[in-house]
Amino acid sequence: MLEATLKKQLQAYLEKVVQPIEIVASLDASPKAREMEELLKEITSLSAKISYREDGNATRKPSFAINRVGTDIGIEFAAIPLGHEFTSLVLALLQVGGHPIKFDEAVIEQIKNLDGDYVFEAFISLSCHNCPEVVQSLNSMSIINPRIKVTTIDGGLFKDEVESRQILAVPMMFLNGEHFGQGRMSAEEILAKLDTGAGKRKAAELSKKEAFDVLIVGGGPAGAAAAIYAARKGIRTGVVADRFGGQVLDTLAIENFVSVKETEGPKFAVSLEEHVKHYDVDIMNLQRASKLEKSGQLFEVTTEDGAVLKSKSVILSTGARWREINVPGEKEYKNHGVAYCPHCDGPLFKGKRVSVIGGGNSGVEAAIDLAGIVEHVTLIEFGNELRADAVLQRKLYSLKNVDVIKGAQTTEVLGDGKKVTGLVYKDRASGELHTVELAGVFVQIGLIPNAEWLKGTLELTPHGEIEVDARGETSIPGVFAAGDVTTVPFKQIVIAVGEGAKASLAAFDYLMRLPTEETDAVDMEAKAA
Structure with a gap:
């Protein structure tokens, strides 16, 4: 065998x-x-x-x-x-x-x-x-x-x-x-x-930590790069993360990270963490930030468990999460037919009829993958044309067990109280409603930045992204941001890594320019050498 x-x-x-x-x-x-x-x-x-x-x-x-x-x-x-x-x-x-x-x-x-x-x-x-x-x-x-x-x-x-x-x-x-x-x-x-009781015990322990020079909120590719660049400068560096690795943990194939021909998300996340741990970085995992504020000369980041972490500068790299379609039935049948990971959950629908919502690269890739497992795939795209790369569209249209419906708005997920039984979509041109009988709905319509907790604290776009300048600095001096949570276009791992490095260098430059009394007499120039 x-x-x-x-x-x-x-x-x-x-x-x-x-x-x-x-x-x-x-x-x-x-x-x-x-x-x-x-x-x-x-x-x-x-x-x-x-x-x-x-x-x-x-x-x-x-x-x-x-x-x-x-x-x-x-x-x-x-x-x-x-x-x-x-x-x-x-x-x-x-x-x-x-x-x-x-x-x-x-x-x-x-x-x-x-x-x-x-x-x-x-x-x-x-x-x-x-x-x-x-x-x-x-x-x-x-x-x-x-x-x-x-x-x-x-x-x-x-x-x-x-x-x-x-x-x-x-x-x-x-x-x-x-x-x-x-x-x-x-x-x-x-x-x-x-x-x-572990959460409260951990929060009390974290609150006793001395102030960091730079505190990175988020442990995805952007946060990892920021931590590495900061630690190499010899400054006190901390990473507080909901889960180290971020959305990369939910990614299957990675084939476009320069110098790495192909890998899988979980393996890439392990490599990120191992690289960060090679340096003197304080990683505080399973800690979700809930508030950011200035207290005297220091910033304070409060976690949902009540820990309060202090730092002279902050880099926000909280990433993004799967966008939901927000229609009746989606939340009720999440994990009971409504899914967001075709690679993980696809085999459970073998021989059944499913739908994929979304006509971008992720949606079309999901439809292609599922077509090899399930009986039939119905791909539903809101726009009048698919947005996926041409090579993916050609592959999709070559599959006999896939139907593509464009100009359609999903309005409801149907179920029998236990599992999904179908969905309803509206033809955007005619307004006519149609029902599709199926066992699974795979949602692939993009990302939402994890920045809700920062509303009213710093400048966000109407889409909820953190506004940053060319150096990664936010509307608050001393607070920087990087990766998918920001306004930087093209949400790619390689871009997030570069933005994390840039934000870290900018934070270091900010620290060097602080008045001496605010840096505890630390000679930042010497550390840079």
Whole structure:
């Protein structure tokens, strides 16, 4: 099953297993069970510390558990974890086998101290690029604290269960049988939901920090670039972010970042964070800013949890999020047929009829991708022409299971109370309403800047973007902004990185020109050298 090169790489990794582990399979007579058995026996043959047996006692078949012999530490997969989840499988083998888990000590201690029994079910698809972080986070937590039990379930393998539980978006997590959350989540985010007092404790801790020279709000490409450029100047640099990586975490293919032929968003985000951590940067993750104000000679950024961070200058790089169509039914059926990530959720609609809203590059790309999975795609574009690149349009129109409707306004998402059943659109020329029966609606109509919390604080455009000058400075001296949240045109990763670097250099220039008493007698010129 595994290619020779991949098998050789896996064998090298398995040399890091220090404690004996046992793979216990529960199989049925299905072809997928035979495929799973073949994979597991191949893995077993690669290490003397791994044994294999079948017992058939698991609730879901086919499935398997990876257990540390003589302990209650184990991880369960009701899946054949290949594709995006192969890394999750490798990590599970290594970590159950005693390889260290790379969490901060504070996070590990917090996981150990969780009081209670937690049974997680994580529904995923093998094509979902957001799912591995959830799977790997939960698996690592279960090894640290054996009272946490985790089963990863491939929705494509257990379609009846997916249908009965109305799962139309992945990753989807259940805790002790109740819905817990969906979408990409790190271990820290999962912990924050489990340990409800952690937010206030963290806020109190953050508020004690000394003032930064530059505080960057946002951890996407723009924020990462700003942090690197600031730290290289030798000044005290902090990054406060809702989630480090930003919208890049939700991006699948990246093929236009200069010098990198192709990569995936999550991998790119990991590289960003590793690069930032190479320098002396204080990263404060899972902290959403709620207020910016000036207090004396310092700026204060307050988070939703109540932390107050002080700094001599600020760079705002809070990015943007998916724009919603804001019609009846959209919010009611979000994650129950209304989706925003075709790569993640597309496989859940295999053999069904879906719609894509939006005729730009993202919408047309989504329609092309979905056409290879679903029965039929209806693309609805508000304008009279598609806005996607010509090469994408040619590909779209070559597909026999795609209809394109232009000059149409989506007016309502229909459902039966549990899931999407269709949508209504209006012909903008005639005003006539039409109903399309379908199971899923994928919204791809652009971005909204994450700047609502700054209304009344600094100058924003009518579209909510932060007004910046050629140096990235906002209407408030000492406050700079970069990336998709600003008025800079063309929302691209490479542009955001450049704008982040520029804003950081401008902030450093601002700091150098402050009166000496406002810089605590720090010789900024010397630091620049």
